[in-house]
Amino acid sequence: MLDDMDKLVSLCKRRGFIFPSSEIYGGLNGFWDYGPLGVELKRNIKDAWWRDNVRMRDDMVGLDCSIIMNPRVWEASGHVGGFSDPMVDCRASKERYRADQIFVFAYVYPAVNHKGEPTEAWLAGLGGTPEEAAEHVEKRAAKLAKRFGQPVGAPSIIPYLKLEPNDRDKVVGPATEDRGTLTEPRAFNLMFKTFVGALESESNVAYLRPETAQGIFANFKNVVDTGRVKLPFGIAQVGKSFRNEINPRNFTFRSREFEQMEIEFFCRPDQAQEWYDYWRKARFQWYVDLGLKSDRLRLRDHDPDELAFYSTATADIEYAFPFGVSELEGIAHRGDYDLTQHMKFSGKDLTYFDEERKERFTPHVVEPSAGADRATLAFLCEAYAEDEVGGESRTVMRFHPRLAPVKAAVFPLVKRDGMPETAEAIYRDLKRRHNVFYDEKGAIGRRYRRQDEAGTPFCLTVDSQTALDGTVTIRDRDSCRQWRIPKADACQALDNLLDGLPIPGDA
């Protein structure tokens, strides 16, 4: 079990799974590159997802949308405006608040200072409404009343965003006694901005997509009109997304450029809950089937107060990483929120006509949204193991065979007696179907261990007996167990092993 990310980061670097982006220039915070083994692993994960969720199903189609879209898409989705809230920092308490959730209560007390001016106290309170904010403020105001007398009249209530800049210094933050510790509201827009065309003007601003989902909604009508699809059905997309995270952390877990595997599953409103339950279970099981078997994998339903305002139910598939329990995938029941928003902003009709029921309605959506990089990281963490073979410790990556970057390695036991030639012929044969590796250098034990660290599930070795009876040994990564198979059956044996079918010639 991996208990320390440093070990994994080190192995990823050493074996070529993951490197810091543009490392020779010192890297870039929040960006990572996948090396030769990493790209195979991540690709296998994405391929498994696509195969299991799109190809193998009759009710799913795929899509590949552009990363830069008409900026109006992000107005409809709420990414421009709604979620780019200005934030306010408190210099004293180091707290950060949403500016729209701070209300300032300006009290005036009868006591006067040496200039004869009345004593004022501008107290900041937190809450979605002035009433909520007042609760906290009133206690503090009452304390002040003991010193300065009962306030004159009711306090004036000013939303922090409406505050005159000069008045900001008067405000006492929610967690301090001192005035003037709050900063001006600052925008934290998490979308990467760019310009379409050579001219950098406000009129041609565009954004790198912060999620793949909106491209699916924007194409809903196209798919319905041309795809010969009938409700219920889903649209799937795998692709890069970008979020200018304030604080990237935890290796590749929170990156500024990342890859998503998203499904928007459209259905009749009265079936949405059923489909939500279905996807919640199905998506969890997918991770289990691919090897996240330990109790580090969890399914957690959101509490009602955690839900986005448009969602009636959301569940997170979480994994207990060494740095904490974190989300791999969210399954959200989003109702008709997204299509309704896009109808409002685009003016286009995105309702669906059910031919059998002769009904027109706006489909409801269940959204299983997974992070490919997060899944990759979870599979890496889960696979990492240290055990002992013949009294020697080894590091082994126990990837599910479907996900392993290299499926098999082929070795000659020693570099003579025609063994390399025989081994290479087997290698050439296997390579047509699988990602396999050939190695004739060094001691055989060393070659096995090298493959263990790469997570290669099987090793085929040509020895002196091969020339006599045409068999080779096959070694299992996890158990180090070996048995012999005819070399002519090598390809079929590997196919079976990778598919979990019975092993030919097993003894």
Next chain:
RNA sequence: GCGGGUGUAACUCAAUGGUAGAGUACCUGCCUUCCAAGCAGGCUACGUGGGUUCGAUUCCCAUCACCCGCUCCA
């Protein structure tokens, strides 16, 4: 974004105000018939930019990156 820590070879780590050493790994050769064996040889490093100094990997400043804690995570 705040606070703390760390940056030396591919990896893990030393030492040092006078330009650096080990283990592992990697490469070449010999040997070797199944789990990191042995012998010989070889390659590779002071994150970046300033400053102090005759001279800086070492001291100072800044910056970048990573780690830990807070914060954030639509």
